[in-house]
Amino acid sequence: MTFDDAEILGRVASTLRRADLALLAAKEPALRKVGVSGSLYAVLANLGVKPGLTGAELARLTGVTPQAIAPLVGKLIERGLIERRAHPRHANIQELHLTESGRRETARADRIMLHLDTHIRDSLGDQEYRQLRVLLDRVITSLPGWVPPPDGSS
């Protein structure tokens, strides 16, 4: 509560982690009610914005390995929510597209996520909501530039 224990628990790194966990705990059960997990929603949402993505591109966007994407894509195809199409140049690569029913399911799940985001914006206020986004973006872009200290075993 005070700033005495700010030494560790109050750092941005720690607070950011807790915020993400709280977000996960809120959205996962809500999404499961419409039949998708958080990972599946991430795939659907990205395909909704950028149709024709490949598995590898999807992996980079969602921050996981390409191997983790394969089972997700398999499930979604099995349920008829997305489909593979041959890439015009690479015979080996498959473009992924939402089907019509996939678009409907994505819209249903997206409505929930929009509702959650609206709740956050209402809690923070419009201006601070925007600032939070800006600050987070600056954190994201600044992190790759960090080099760990030279193992100061001292």
Next chain:
Amino acid sequence: MTFDDAEILGRVASTLRRADLALLAAKEPALRKVGVSGSLYAVLANLGVKPGLTGAELARLTGVTPQAIAPLVGKLIERGLIERRAHPRHANIQELHLTESGRRETARADRIMLHLDTHIRDSLGDQEYRQLRVLLDRVITSLPGWVPPPDGSS
């Protein structure tokens, strides 16, 4: 639809997730150099601030289940970094404490995390760093109050 920049990728929920992933990608390799994973560090750091925590309390603080804590505690005991002590009232409960060498290892890992946090604060500026912390905390406290929409199948 109405919010051009709210197009999924710009929402706080999505940005927050990417920020946490970027943070994870930065800190995990750095911590591994001193021999601990992110989860192990979380246990050590919490025990450093609040000695005598039980496994269940530790689980709540780090946001995982008690079952996930057990293997972590086992590893740390095996390496001599922490130790169990009998709880004064409950024979069944074990308090966890850092050993002397555990304190040293925690300090080494913590130096890295402090360095990372300092990098973020330098990138953002002192005032905005503080504000980011405040905004994240408000997100954390506001999230449990969210109730999902009543599955409006439209």
Next chain:
DNA sequence: GACAGGGTATCAAGAGCTTGATGTGACGCA
């Protein structure tokens, strides 16, 4: 003193993701 209730610890089974390694097809360059 007996009993229900809450909290802790632990076992078992399952899902999800990661690292490691392999095969294939497209592109740049001599």
Next chain:
DNA sequence: TGCGTCACATCAAGCTCTTGATACCCTGTC
């Protein structure tokens, strides 16, 4: 034209965390 390089996809093994279920101990109530 032939070769080296790179990106995509996929198989296999291992680790970590999760959900589900069980047993134990303390505390409050009758």
